[in-house]
Amino acid sequence: MSGQAIITTILGAFLFPIFLRLFWGRLVNKFGAIGGFLAALVIVGTIWIINHGMENHLIQQSGSGWIDMAWAAAIGVFTASVVTGGKIKKSFSNIGAAVVGGVIGGIVLIFML
Amino acid sequence: MKFFKSTLGYFLASIIINGFWGIFTNKFGPFGGYIAALCLTGSAWYINHYLGLIKHDEDSAFIDMGLGVAICLVTKGYILNGINSIISSIPTFICIVVGAILGGYVSVLIERNIVEKKKREESSKEENFEMLDLKIID
Numbered sequence: 001m002s003g004q005a006i007i008t009t010i011l012g013a014f015l016f017p018i019f020l021r022l023f024w025g026r027l028v029n030k031f032g033a034i035g036g037f038l039a040a041l042v043i044v045g046t047i048w049i050i051n052h053g054m055e056n057h058l059i060q061q062s063g064s065g066w067i068d069m070a071w072a073a074a075i076g077v078f079t080a081s082v083v084t085g086g087k088i089k090k091s092f093s094n095i096g097a098a099v100v101g102g103v104i105g106g107i108v109l110i111f112m113l
Numbered sequence: 114m115k116f117f118k119s120t121l122g123y124f125l126a127s128i129i130i131n132g133f134w135g136i137f138t139n140k141f142g143p144f145g146g147y148i149a150a151l152c153l154t155g156s157a158w159y160i161n162h163y164l165g166l167i168k169h170d171e172d173s174a175f176i177d178m179g180l181g182v183a184i185c186l187v188t189k190g191y192i193l194n195g196i197n198s199i200i201s202s203i204p205t206f207i208c209i210v211v212g213a214i215l216g217g218y219v220s221v222l223i224e225r226n227i228v229e230k231k232k233r234e235e236s237s238k239e240e241n242f243e244m245l246d247l248k249i250i251d
Contacts, residue, residue, distance in 0.1 A: 010211055011212065012209075013209040013210075016216065017216035017217045017220055018220045020220075021220035021221070022224070036155065036158055036159060036162075037151060037158075040150050041150055061205055064194045065186075065187060065190035065201065066187070066202075067183070067187070070130075070177075070186075071183040071206065072179075072209050072213040073177050074177045074180035074183060077179075077217060078175060080217035080218070080220050080221050081175040083217070083218060085172065086172060086175060087173055087174060091170075091176050093116055093170075094167070097123055098119075098176055098181045098184060099180075100120050101121070102187075104120075105123070105128050105131070105181065106188025109128065109189050110192050
């Protein structure tokens with residue numbers, strides 16, 4: 001990875017959790033479930049185009065594997081909730097569930113090809 | 114039971130989002146991402162976090178359904194391209210971890226700043242109110 005790619009990748013991962021944390025919960029509090037769909041359209045749609053969709057996208061892949069911006073969402077929101085007083089130990093069962101569910105999902109996706 | 118429900122939630126999110134995102138973006142180009150985000154991310158979020166298929170303990174740190182989505186794609190790459198795909202992607206992963214931790218922390222700082230500002234404004238209002246009251250009483 002070149003220096004430029006490192007900076008743009010960090011920037012792309014930096015933007016996503018900020019928008020998620022500052023928009024999503026507030027929109028849901030204001031409009032209910034519709035606010036969640038609105039947040040999905042505005043935040044995920046826009047940031048996906050910036051990070052993966054457009055020609056000079058921010059998150060550059062260094063290898064043949066695909067590192068999605070969902071990593072940034074998960075890690076960023078996790079960090080924010082830890083800073084505001086979430087207990088890391090209590091989230092272990094959810095991390096385990098995410099790993100198991102994700103691995104099964106990956107295997108099933110191969111079947112869908 | 115709770116573990117299986119959460120696992121099902123992360124599994125569903127990874128299948129819905131990763132399996133069908135390409136349909137929209139192949140057909141409509143990058144701006145198909147908006148349709149995909151509304152239909153796929155929106156519905157997956159609704160099932161998992163709004164209806165509550167993924168359950169969190171009280172005061173537990175929040176694990177977004179994005180973790181399932183991300184791990185799903187890494188697993189897919191591992192099955193298709195072998196261990197080399199994971200090793201060669203580590204630099205991108207490290208950059209994303211750094212950026213995401215910074216982003217999460219900065220968002221909390223912004224929130225705190227806004228809350229403190231509101232508190233300060235409210236308290237100054239209350240002080241003014243008290244002063245007004247005193248004037249009226251005087």
